[in-house]
Amino acid sequence: MASISLKKLNKTYGALTVVHDIDLEIADKEFIILVGPSGCGKSTTLRMIAGLEEISNGELVIGGDLVNEVPSKDRDIAMVFQNYALYPHMTVYKNMAFGLQLRKASREVIHRKVQEAAKILDITHLLNRKPKALSGGQRQRVALGRAMVRNPAVFLLDEPLSNLDAKLRGTMRAEITKLHKRLDATFIYVTHDQIEAMTMADRIVVMKDGHIQQVDTPQNLYDRPVNMFVAGFIGAPQMNMLPSTIERRGDGYAALFDGRELPLPAHFDKNRIEPYVGRELVIGIRPENLHELPPADIASENLAPFDAVVELAEPMGSEVHLNLTAGGRNLIARVSPRFKAKIGDGVKLVVDTTNMQLFDRETERSILY
Amino acid sequence: MSMSNSTAAASGAPATARRPAKTMSRRRRQVQNALVAYSFIAPNFLGFAVFTLGPILFAFVLAFMHWDGSNAITFAGLDNFWRLFEDKAFIAAFWNTIIYTAVSVPATLACALGLAVLLNQKIFGRDFFRTAMFFPYVASLVAVAVVWNMIFNPEMGPVNMILYTLGLDPKDMPGWAADRHWAMVTVILFGIWKSMGYYMVIYLAGLQGINSELYEAADLDGANSWQKFLYVTVPQLGPTTFFVTVMLTIQSFKVFDQIYMITQGGPGTSTLVLVYHIYNEAFISWDLGYSSMIALVLFFLVLAVTVVQFRRQKED
Numbered sequence: 001m002a003s004i005s006l007k008k009l010n011k012t013y014g015a016l017t018v019v020h021d022i023d024l025e026i027a028d029k030e031f032i033i034l035v036g037p038s039g040c041g042k043s044t045t046l047r048m049i050a051g052l053e054e055i056s057n058g059e060l061v062i063g064g065d066l067v068n069e070v071p072s073k074d075r076d077i078a079m080v081f082q083n084y085a086l087y088p089h090m091t092v093y094k095n096m097a098f099g100l101q102l103r104k105a106s107r108e109v110i111h112r113k114v115q116e117a118a119k120i121l122d123i124t125h126l127l128n129r130k131p132k133a134l135s136g137g138q139r140q141r142v143a144l145g146r147a148m149v150r151n152p153a154v155f156l157l158d159e160p161l162s163n164l165d166a167k168l169r170g171t172m173r174a175e176i177t178k179l180h181k182r183l184d185a186t187f188i189y190v191t192h193d194q195i196e197a198m199t200m201a202d203r204i205v206v207m208k209d210g211h212i213q214q215v216d217t218p219q220n221l222y223d224r225p226v227n228m229f230v231a232g233f234i235g236a237p238q239m240n241m242l243p244s245t246i247e248r249r250g251d252g253y254a255a256l257f258d259g260r261e262l263p264l265p266a267h268f269d270k271n272r273i274e275p276y277v278g279r280e281l282v283i284g285i286r287p288e289n290l291h292e293l294p295p296a297d298i299a300s301e302n303l304a305p306f307d308a309v310v311e312l313a314e315p316m317g318s319e320v321h322l323n324l325t326a327g328g329r330n331l332i333a334r335v336s337p338r339f340k341a342k343i344g345d346g347v348k349l350v351v352d353t354t355n356m357q358l359f360d361r362e363t364e365r366s367i368l369y
Numbered sequence: 370m371s372m373s374n375s376t377a378a379a380s381g382a383p384a385t386a387r388r389p390a391k392t393m394s395r396r397r398r399q400v401q402n403a404l405v406a407y408s409f410i411a412p413n414f415l416g417f418a419v420f421t422l423g424p425i426l427f428a429f430v431l432a433f434m435h436w437d438g439s440n441a442i443t444f445a446g447l448d449n450f451w452r453l454f455e456d457k458a459f460i461a462a463f464w465n466t467i468i469y470t471a472v473s474v475p476a477t478l479a480c481a482l483g484l485a486v487l488l489n490q491k492i493f494g495r496d497f498f499r500t501a502m503f504f505p506y507v508a509s510l511v512a513v514a515v516v517w518n519m520i521f522n523p524e525m526g527p528v529n530m531i532l533y534t535l536g537l538d539p540k541d542m543p544g545w546a547a548d549r550h551w552a553m554v555t556v557i558l559f560g561i562w563k564s565m566g567y568y569m570v571i572y573l574a575g576l577q578g579i580n581s582e583l584y585e586a587a588d589l590d591g592a593n594s595w596q597k598f599l600y601v602t603v604p605q606l607g608p609t610t611f612f613v614t615v616m617l618t619i620q621s622f623k624v625f626d627q628i629y630m631i632t633q634g635g636p637g638t639s640t641l642v643l644v645y646h647i648y649n650e651a652f653i654s655w656d657l658g659y660s661s662m663i664a665l666v667l668f669f670l671v672l673a674v675t676v677v678q679f680r681r682q683k684e685d
């Protein structure tokens with residue numbers, strides 16, 4: 001089918017460059033998600049792949065062919081828009097059939113394909129309605145159906161779930177993932193929601209200010225972020241970032257933060273840490289690695305005591321997010337609902353340093369990866 | 370006033386008496402609000418009643434009367450109505466009005482839409498061309514008609530000069546306003562040119578209201594420019610086209626001033642239209658009863674066409 005490569009792709013508007021030298025190889029049938037804050041260039045990149053924006057510089061290759069100058073309709077792609085972009089004056093059936101009609105498909109073929117797609121998306125009963133008579137979720141399905149009937153090699157989805165309520169978003173996430181498996185096509189999906197990215201993607205592309213920050217599988221991005229931006233962007237609540245210094249402790253090292261000592265785990269690469277001894281850096285601790293002392297049988301071997309003051313407790317039901325202060329810094333810890341703490345209390349927690357992150361203070365890049 | 374009412378009720382009467390006092394004051398407030406609203410409507414309505422509604426009703430009555438404007442009004446029954454069928458000028462005016470409307474409405478609409486689509490693109494000098502196209506609408510009709518008569522003058526007008534240099538035989542040259550076969554064409558061309566700028570502006574507003582994502586979706590669906598125009602632009606402009614059609618139709622049925630300026634209904638009756646005939650009968654022949662009857666016919670004609678248009682719009 002279709003692999004896609006972006007080679008030094010650029011988009012400029014006059015003197016303003018919004019996408020800088022994007023290099024990306026997307027494998028056939030991969031589900032890849034571009035994620036980043038608003039204005040990071042993710043939608044522009046997608047629109048360049050779609051042919052809706054001209055490529056200022058660089059090469060776009062789909063299925064082995066250079067397509068920079070190929071019009072959208074000949075790129076074997078389909079797109080789902082953020083606001084669905086359904087034709088308001090056409091019924092659902094016509095909306096889905098339109099692309100096939102323009103491609104001069106026979107009436108029987110159109111009918112079969114529309115019915116097939118409608119059945120998969122469970123919208124058969126809506127085929128005679130117009131878009132304005134549909135709910136947001138139903139419109140979303142029609143938009144997907146319109147993309148599906150043409151059997152494109154590549155599906156482009158531009159924030160398709162951002163107009164849906166939280167519950168519907170959850171179900172549609174699962175459905176789009178299933179659809180990807182079923183359709184056997186390449187999916188390129190743009191979102192600003194890191195949960196969508198984490199749950200659906202084979203690989204995630206994290207972007208910021210028109211630059212790719214990191215491309216990796218969701219778990220690798222979470223466990224081994226290459227810089228502070230990726231570490232902060234992926235994961236909710238956000239990773240706690242604390243200024244710290246590194247000192248030698250016998251055979252190993254420890255990070256110091258406001259009188260607290262966090263021994264670094266033995267598996268950290270000593271060669272990478274050694275140059276930072278005595279220097280200031282930033283340590284990153286995910287909220288789930290800052291908690292009450294666990295029972296001895298499940299405790300990690302890399303625990304270090306950490307005391308802090310409770311500012312606010314947010315019960316989530318299955319857990320409680322404690323907003324804390326320590327050494328003039330704000331932190332978030334995830335503790336069990338059975339852990340009792342009142343606002344203003346000093347609490348004794350532990351840090352599990354197994355997955356602790358170390359960042360260079362100047363470059364904000366990871367020291368470990 | 371309402372304040373004093375409720376305090377009286379609160380201090381003097383028991384709790385049960387409070388309720389009617391409250392509703393009283395609410396009703397009084399409603400009446401007050403209504404009076405304020407009517408006082409704002411009143412000046413406009415008075416003008417409408419004296420200068421529009423009254424004369425219309427008077428004309429309805431007058432259609433069944435004889436009156437020369439100075440002597441007494443006498444009852445005519447259906448005399449004026451039967452006279453319509455024998456009046457050759459009326460029959461000519463009736464068909465001329467229909468022809469004028471049937472040609473100028475779709476032609477103006479097409480020109481306005483075409484211009485709007487062109488001037489909605491990012492082309493050089495766009496603002497200048499938009500102004501230039503709108504200008505005939507705001508220009509004085511009298512001045513413009515004089516220029517038009519010069520340009521289309523059969524002997525020395527530039528239009529025929531150009532046709533001559535293009536090789537057209539002087540014998541076959543159109544006589545424009547002076548030629549009974551070309552007079553209607555001349556008047557229709559003038560009407561289109563005069564009002565297309567106005568409707569172009571309305572279409573421009575309509576075009577700018579179309580969601581650009583629809584064109585992008587159509588691009589991906591494989592539509593070419595013409596198909597995008599046909600399947601996205603035209604349907605999306607439906608409500609605008611309806612408005613433009615209704616306004617143009619009414620305007621065409623009422624056409625008078627350009628005919629007065631260019632042809633005076635001639636040559637013969639070739640450009641005589643209903644309103645011009647009404648004018649002739651009323652203020653040249655001073656037969657106000659008969660001219661009111663023609664006006665009544667025009668009224669029902671416009672009403673019928675407009676009702677049909679609204680019905681069709683609802684079906685869509």
